[in-house]
Amino acid sequence: MSSSAALQKCKAVGFIGGGNMAYAIASGLLSKGVLQPDQITVSATRLENLQARWAPLGVTRTTIDNAEVILQSDVVFICVKPQMFDHVLKDLAKLKQTFKTDESNQKLYVSIMAGVTLGRLEQGLAMFQPCLIARAMPNTPMQVGVGCTVYCRTGSDHPVPPLYRDMHTMFAALGVVHEVEESKMNAATGLAGCGPAYVYEFIEALADGGVKQGIPRDMALQLAAQTVMGAAKTVLDTGKHPAVLKDEVCSPGGATIHGVHALEQGSMRGTVMNAVESATKRAAELS
Numbered sequence: 095m096s097s098s099a100a101l102q103k104c105k106a107v108g109f110i111g112g113g114n115m116a117y118a119i120a121s122g123l124l125s126k127g128v129l130q131p132d133q134i135t136v137s138a139t140r141l142e143n144l145q146a147r148w149a150p151l152g153v154t155r156t157t158i159d160n161a162e163v164i165l166q167s168d169v170v171f172i173c174v175k176p177q178m179f180d181h182v183l184k185d186l187a188k189l190k191q192t193f194k195t196d197e198s199n200q201k202l203y204v205s206i207m208a209g210v211t212l213g214r215l216e217q218g219l220a221m222f223q224p225c226l227i228a229r230a231m232p233n234t235p236m237q238v239g240v241g242c243t244v245y246c247r248t249g250s251d252h253p254v255p256p257l258y259r260d261m262h263t264m265f266a267a268l269g270v271v272h273e274v275e276e277s278k279m280n281a282a283t284g285l286a287g288c289g290p291a292y293v294y295e296f297i298e299a300l301a302d303g304g305v306k307q308g309i310p311r312d313m314a315l316q317l318a319a320q321t322v323m324g325a326a327k328t329v330l331d332t333g334k335h336p337a338v339l340k341d342e343v344c345s346p347g348g349a350t351i352h353g354v355h356a357l358e359q360g361s362m363r364g365t366v367m368n369a370v371e372s373a374t375k376r377a378a379e380l381s
């Protein structure tokens with residue numbers, strides 16, 4: 095049975111802003127079989143770029159008209175930069191006179207814009223009420239099915255409306271997903287939303303270190319990426335604390351502890367914590 099059967103109410107999904115993160119979500123959902131290409135409508139500012147990127151996925155409903163995305167979709171992911179949200183709303187204002195909805199056919203709007211609060215979303219999307227609104231923070235590894243998403247939503251209806259459950263199903267198909275209080279969203283952004291960039295930097299640096307010691311570039315990159323993936327999988331699969339696993343690698347007087355000492359001298363852990371803190375603060379500013 096295709097996993098798309100698990101979607102209860104959502105027949106069509108739209109992406110306003112068909113850039114990197116929209117592509118990561120859509121390509122992940124398509125490769126998992128949760129969605130089919132003809133269920134997707136996507137918009138951006140330049141049609142040619144949009145078509146060039148999305149046609150290879152089989153997605154042909156591409157447009158520069160954001161209103162079309164709304165009209166075609168049950169679930170609308172808002173995937174523009176936070177600074178572009180006002181432009182999108184101005185664009186959608188033309189729907190004000192004609193858009194009609196009621197409790198029975200309301201849509202779900204899922205913003206993935208860093209920092210933009212549920213309050214701001216409710217205010218901006220007032221013309222589409224009654225509607226469901228969620229604020230989510232996914233990350234790009236969703237494109238390979240190993241992502242993280244945290245989200246919060248408006249209302250606390252029981253049972254949970256089917257479109258929220260469909261959203262949860264979509265995110266869960268692409269990795270781990272947690273519903274959280276809105277107060278945790280910026281921190282989750284600083285950790286998991288931005289985190290892949292920190293890890294890519296680490297992988298690049300690990301590979302550079304190997305190249306400096308004479309390992310060919312391709313092999314160094316493969317060894318670095320596989321080492322990070324293997325270490326991450328070991329943490330997740332064994333449930334052991336990373337410090338315990340680190341101790342298992344460090345032979346007394348051996349090579350690893352010399353490397354660990356060099357990392358400590360470079361304040362590696364403090365630097366990573368500072369990165370999460372800086373990104374969290376910046377996410378809050380973006381609201």
Ligand SMILES: NC(=O)C1=CN([C@@H]2O[C@H](COP(=O)(O)OP(=O)(O)OC[C@H]3O[C@@H](n4cnc5c(N)ncnc54)[C@H](O)[C@@H]3O)[C@@H](O)[C@H]2O)C=CC1
Nearest residue numbers: 111112113114115138139173174175176178206207208232
């Ligand atoms: N890139 C990432 O790792 C993550 C990004 N996000 C959030 O996702 C959102 C998008 O980020 P990216 O995909 O990285 O950016 P991006 O720059 O790759 O994509 C943005 C897209 O929006 C389109 N766009 C700009 N103005 C528009 C308008 N008025 N109407 C319709 N489309 C418009 C652009 O043409 C572009 O395709 C941001 O709000 C960001 O905070 C969230 C989680 C992770």
Ligand SMILES: O=C(O)[C@@H]1CCC=N1
Nearest residue numbers: 208283286287288289
């Ligand atoms: O850099 C940003 O603002 C976005 C949010 C999380 C990842 N990219």
